[in-house]
Amino acid sequence: MIKQALLGEFLYEAENTRKLLxxxxDTALEYRPQPHLWSVAQLASHVTAIYAWYEGVFGVDVFDFGSFHYKREDHxxxxxxxxKFEENxxxxxxAIEASDESTYFNEWVMKSGEQVFVGPMPKVQAIRGFLYNHLYxxxxxxxxxxxxxxxxxxxxYGPTYEQSKK
Incomplete structure (x- = not known):
């Protein structure tokens, strides 16, 4: 039941991400509002990369980011x-479809070697916070x-201001 709800939200929101990307x-890719903030390209690439983390949350209880290998696209x-978004x-x-719903309340941790970066927390909390909300x-x-x-x-989530004025 929980898995179907998470999958439904995933599919709906992946379509929203696709529309946004x-x-x-291309002319906007280098824009950044301040020098220390990510550019549009870096943000779009990061959003795309988050989808590569789903197996590391849904599929395991310990996501070792130190052994996670990800090849970024030319942005x-x-x-x-x-x-790259479509691939991820x-x-x-x-990863969602293959997940075992009975593990959703297992303790989950993201670490690199012995250094813990996120968690421990229930896996479902990592799914909602570290994946879904982070992406949004x-x-x-x-x-x-x-x-x-x-x-x-x-x-x-409905028409934009500009779309509602037409």
Whole structure:
């Protein structure tokens, strides 16, 4: 039951992420509102990378980030980011589908070697916070960055202000 709810939300929100990434023009990729903040390309790449972490949360109780190998895409073009997104979303969906709901309340930890970065916490808390909410937070930053560059953003939960004025 919990797995089906998480999968349903995942599928709905992956489509929202896809719409947002598809709205990013290559001309906006280097924009950053302040020198110390991530650029649009870096944020989009990070959002894409979060989907690669699903197996490390859904599939195991200890996610050793030190042994996690991830090849980032060339983020000089949005098409490359979207291609990596599609690859990662497919793997994430499989990780949810293959997960055992009876493990969702197991203690979960993310570490590198002996250094603990996240947790311990119930796995379901890591799923909601470390994966889902973390992703939504960075999508919100992307929306703000795109608006600051004068680009249109898609409606993710209904029409945007601009769409409602038509």
């Amino acid at each position: 598809q709205a990013i023009p 000089s073009q949005i098409a490359n980011i979207i291609a 979303v497919a793997k994430a969906k499989k 937070h960075h999508r919100g930053e992307l929306v703000a960055h795109l608006r600051a560059t004068g680009n249109a953003v898609p409606g993710l």
